[in-house]
Amino acid sequence: EAQVTQNPRYLITVTGKKLTVTCSQNMNHEYMSWYRQDPGLGLRQIYYSMNVEVTDKGDVPEGYKVSRKEKRNFPLILESPSPNQTSLYFCASSFRWTTQGEQYFGPGTRLTVT
Amino acid sequence: ILNVEQSPQSLHVQEGDSTNFTCSFPSSNFYALHWYRWETAKSPEALFVMTLNGDEKKKGQISATLNTKEGYSYLYIKGSQPEDSATYLCAHIKAAGNKLTFGGGTRVLVKP
Numbered sequence: 001e002a003q004v005t006q007n008p009r010y011l012i013t014v015t016g017k018k019l020t021v022t023c024s025q026n027m028n029h030e031y032m033s034w035y036r037q038d039p040g041l042g043l044r045q046i047y048y049s050m051n052v053e054v055t056d057k058g059d060v061p062e063g064y065k066v067s068r069k070e071k072r073n074f075p076l077i078l079e080s081p082s083p084n085q086t087s088l089y090f091c092a093s094s095f096r097w098t099t100q101g102e103q104y105f106g107p108g109t110r111l112t113v114t
Numbered sequence: 115i116l117n118v119e120q121s122p123q124s125l126h127v128q129e130g131d132s133t134n135f136t137c138s139f140p141s142s143n144f145y146a147l148h149w150y151r152w153e154t155a156k157s158p159e160a161l162f163v164m165t166l167n168g169d170e171k172k173k174g175q176i177s178a179t180l181n182t183k184e185g186y187s188y189l190y191i192k193g194s195q196p197e198d199s200a201t202y203l204c205a206h207i208k209a210a211g212n213k214l215t216f217g218g219g220t221r222v223l224v225k226p
Contacts, residue, residue: 102160
């Protein structure tokens with residue numbers, strides 16, 4: 001089944017404790033992206049990647065890191081999480097790096113930082 | 115402040131009625147517009163990708179139009195059904211860009 005998977009789905013952590021949210025797609029998509037969703041602010045793009053070893057900042061990259069060492073994986077790293085990073089996170093992928101292709105979203109990761 | 119605006123933020127529709135809502139985006143800088151449907155407790159799912167002025171797309175009873183010169187897109191739902199209840203998101207991509215900017219969404223509730 002073609003899909004985007006994220007792990008974990010739910011995470012409660014404490015300020016400053018490094019964490020990684022994994023994202024994997026099995027559709028051989030070139031373009032991958034991370035978003036956060038906050039009430040009243042819509043979906044905001046954190047980072048995106050057009051292909052292996054090619055990543056760039058979205059609109060809200062502060063406090064996050066990403067890497068794209070393999071085409072299928074695009075982990076999101078929070079080196080020192082803070083409470084303002086409490087949010088619902090989505091990973092998405094798209095076949096075409098030009099972003100004309102539709103985005104396929106993962107199931108979401110709900111993160112709470114206390 | 116979102117520069118991609120959707121209106122209204124929410125609307126209630128009686129089953130069987132038709133409805134439409136708007137996505138506004140900067141007309142001076144356009145590459146593509148996406149529409150997504152987002153049901154509660156699920157992930158957003160793509161409805162349409164629109165790239166050309168005058169584009170019209172249709173999927174079942176849902177259709178969309180695009181006006182890049184004036185910077186808006188309409189989404190129409192004909193004969194709304196309870197299963198059409200969802201938040202509808204649009205996303206704008208600037209010319210030659212790779213970033214998507216989402217609007218805040220229109221939450222549609224179809225009452226039986």
